Amino acid sequence: MSELIIKNGYVFDPISGLKGDKADISVKDGKIVDKVSNKAEVIDAAGKTVMAGGVDIHCHVAGPKVNLGREMRPEDKFFRGEYRGGILKQGKRMEMGFSIPSTWKTGYAYARMGYTFTNEAAMPPLLAPHVHEEFRDTPILDQAAMPVFGNNWFCFEYIKNKELENNAAYIAWLLNATKGIGIKVVNPGGTEAWAWGENCTTINDPVPYFDITPAEIVKGLIEANEYLGLPHSVHIHGNNLGNPGNYKDTIDTLKLAEGTKAKNKFGREQVLHNTHLQFHSYKGTSWADFESGAKEVMDYVNSNKNITVDIGQVTLDETTTMTADGPFEYHLNQLNHIKWANVDVELETGSGIVPYIYDKNIKVCGIQWAIGLEIGLYAKDLMRVHITTDHPNAGPFTRYPRVIKWLMSQKAREATLDTMKWKDKVIAASNIASMDRELGLYDIAMMTRAGPAKALGLSSIYSLTKGADANIAIYNLDANKLPSDPELIEAAFQNTAYTLKEGVVVVKDGQIVAEPPKYTLWTKVNMPENAQVMHDIKEKFSRNYTVNLENYAVFDEHVHNARAIELDVA
Amino acid sequence: MPKVIENVGCPYCGCSCDDVRVTVSDDGKDILEVENVCAIGTEIFKHGCSKDRIKLPRMRQPDGSMKDISYEEAIDWTARHLLKAKKPLMYGFGSTNCEGQAAAARVMEIAGGMLDNCATICHGPSFLAIFDNGYPTCTLGEVKNRADVIVYWGSNPAHAHPRHMSRYSIFPRGFFTGKGQKKRTVIVIDPRFTDTANVADYHLQIKQGHDYELFNAFRMVIQGHGNDLPDEVAGVKKEQILEVAEIMKNARFGTVFFGMGLTHSDGRNHNIDIAISLTRDLNKVSKWTIMAMRGHYNITGPGVVWSWTFGFPYCLDLTKQNHAHMNPGETSSVDMAMRDEVDMFINIGTDAGAHFPIPAVKHLKKHPWVTIDPSINMASEISDLHIPVCICGVDVGGIVYRMDNVPIQFRKVIEPPEGVMDDETLLNKIADRMEELKAKGEA
């Protein structure tokens, strides 16, 4: 029996309503408890900020696409250690890579920032064993992955034929087969169209040969998600990402959730999570008259409570874009001509990868940077607006502390604006310069742990409420005397004073000190077997797949330390 | 009662077929029958239950003979020599599961050495091309379900990947390809009239070593400069280039499968690099993908595993122990062996004795040489130490990566010979032993 108490910290836990009050957090056997005996080990957090472990709702950290990105970019590793303030070996294994870190660096770097959970944003079902192999080799972090459904032939058929129960049964079967957590949708219909070199750029473009539209796909998946009552909602990257004028398509997509209420036992309130909203909030008709559409999109988000979003903040780095949105990556490569990888996956999805430099001296990059921050600053309910960089698409996750700095400090935003070559044009095409809102630590706690945990239906695990896992971040920040130099805020969020994983100190003074076990979270739907769906699955495997059905579902021995979130469907 | 095991993966080529049926004896020790598999695959399963399997490590004696030793002794000897060497090299992994490859990464990180796989003498140039130009590819099911134009360039699946054409490319009937071969156009580009060329609609008999020029010519046509072509490029007539380019442009979905004909002729990586450029160009007017015909059933594996571990797929220099370096030409096994740049060699799951140039083998032979392999081969016979292991796909399961990077979960079909370890267990024990020795200050 191990006991531990964190004393005298300023505790921010929106789930349990702690708003920076001085409080003690007690831990027993890896869980948060009300109190511990006087033999408990004491961590003195006086003058420090205490939060639950960070929860990343959307990042690309493991799996085939991430790894092909690592493979095709040796230059992302070369000399980066010494050139970019890299870390020498701290944990059991070396840490490599900047924009697409190795699995080992991923685990260590998140832990140093006080994060203990990541949600891998796009798992191609056929390639699920690969994702799970990488989870095994990612230390410390609890992880989950969302299989992609938005271009899946089974779902197309069931939705087109209005077979809700069959669609739901298939989704439940696939979550089980891939050990996935929830439903991800990427460019619905558009990635299937890309298998013929085409795309769906609005929600009403028909998908070639399938007699269905993106709007129908998204509605059908929302309906199935709520029928099942999954912990997370449908998690969407909509059509027409990254193009000027797409804010209208984004609002069209968000409207598909209108009239639907969340139905689940996990405390989740939204039915649609729109990821990396920055990439979907563009006005203008071309890159020449490109401008921010954050206001329009956020007005809609603010007034519709059944929607959550994450930002996808551009960090102004050289990074690697990667998405299941195959056509987008091809078009991006036509713009920057660097190198392009693409992987179309039979019956299910596709993906593309292109290195990208968000250069502060390019006007469009500056405006993209402004749009992300505007989304955070326009938000009325920060439980519904989460910090991400769509790692590594808009920048590496290791820049979260910098994003937090920008959101907390107008001075920091101005300093960055001042470094831009086209500062005036960026200001003219956005509202960032006129926004004086500065977020506080409670806001940041909502955006980086409480909000994402709630949206994922995991707040009973990832918070400081009684019975939750004792995953805790302690930052060197005095909540009563925040430093006037915003760089110190970034530094504090970059390296915690302590990070605890299930009550074990894994980071102390910014150094990895332990690597305890971690979990793979997945959603187990208990429901009667659906004979029609099993028949359909068998048929598709014998006719169209190139892998046998019996070898498709991830074998139990290849799932690392599985932890099922269970639910029953009659 | 003999037992039938279905959905078994085949431990031979990069097709990694997973539909093999194996009938094993009552005691689970013998393989009686193998179905759905090519002739070469059959042989590998049969070897698995051979009575001649080596069951104990063998150490070279001063008189040159080999003597059986315990696994413990072999592990200790290997660990000590790895720690002592300034720049040990572990090379191979043509027939090792991913779990073993991950354990090997741990061993060489602790040892501070070089780690490389058979791609270095095979599809390494493909990696170099992917580094420089990306990789627009797909899974094999996309080819089966959609492709109406197939190009085999410098590859001969009829011999090297026996079931490739029937399972994935030319013959299968897929979702949008219900007529199978009848509606597919097959183009073979090869200096020889191979058995694959024999089933092709077009065979371009290219002059050996001049693939780059022919790719350049195709790109000219795609960019609208077909008229500027000379009458003949790389031994292929202009009219034929224009005709085939037209077929490529009009494809609904095309795939280029390339093999060692490109990786092993002058220019190497550049031949693949420009093939990737051509594939990218074709996506302006059609839909095209490209794929390396990877040789062994899990030779894709080490590239995948080490990319997530270190960020590089092969030719790893881990000597600095806190960061990895890679630069083929410097850190590639054959180059290092030719330059006499390493001072210990571990040959695992391959046969460097047979595949490396003789001067390279001579340099390596001056230093401690360990072979980790289920079988006796040329490498094992010149080793100082030979450690037998299980055969992945026969007596141990695990994950392997097919040539299209699709992970296939392999099954164990028979029991390994008593006491024989799998690669993962053995390598982790070597790593543990090194950590122990380091902790004790013996290293």
Place this chain on the structure above:
Amino acid sequence: METVTMTLTSQPELFLECYNVTPDQFAGKSLAEIAALPAHEGKIQWKLGDFFKFDGKAGETAADTKIVVNGDVRRMKRFGQKMSAGEIVINNDTDMYIGGWMTGGKITVKGNADSFLGIAMEGGEILIEGDAQNHVGSAYRGDWRGMSGGLIRVKGKAGNDIGTAMTGGTIIIEGDAFIHVLTHAEGGTVIIKGDVEGRVGGQMVKGDAYIFGNILYPLPGFKKIATVEKEVDGATYTFDQFIGDLGERKTKKKGEIIYGNIYLKK
């Protein structure tokens, strides 16, 4: 300018990585401090002083420091890596990565250099009196930003991959070269005074190649447009001008398409 002379006293068993032998590292240090700088042989970290004896004196700044390397350093790589100023003279053959990633200063090798000479060089000057191997002034694996500035002159011959992904600067090979010159280049100049086997300018977006000898196998992607007179390396010659690679994408400047050029001496 002050000079430090380093003379080989013992050979490494394998190869030694001399990444610290630069005017930048030596400047402002005493000979004892210089001798204590690390160098790697595989995983073993030695001191430079374990292999060299040092004489002379380092300058206060890199620009004020010259290093003379004596002895058989064929098994030593990475001299002058990342140097920004000053001078290095190597009085013998040497190994890989000479002047890699260098931004300024001058390196002279009195013998041959191996591969990756001047890789990703940004500025400065390298003179090789003998031959070079492969990848002269090319990019690091995967990088689209190759040599961007400076001058590399090889008096002898060179192998394959000269100026791959080059974006600026000049490479002069006074002897023959094998294959792949300016592949993937987006700028820069390569002058080959001997013959080339082939593949000059493949996948080139932009850049200039001057070939004084023959190209045995010219690429189909280049088209002759003119005969021109050009001053190259201090003398004027007549060349046939070819533009290309017509198979590769092209950029435009003020509405005009910019081509890569091969100038083949008549």
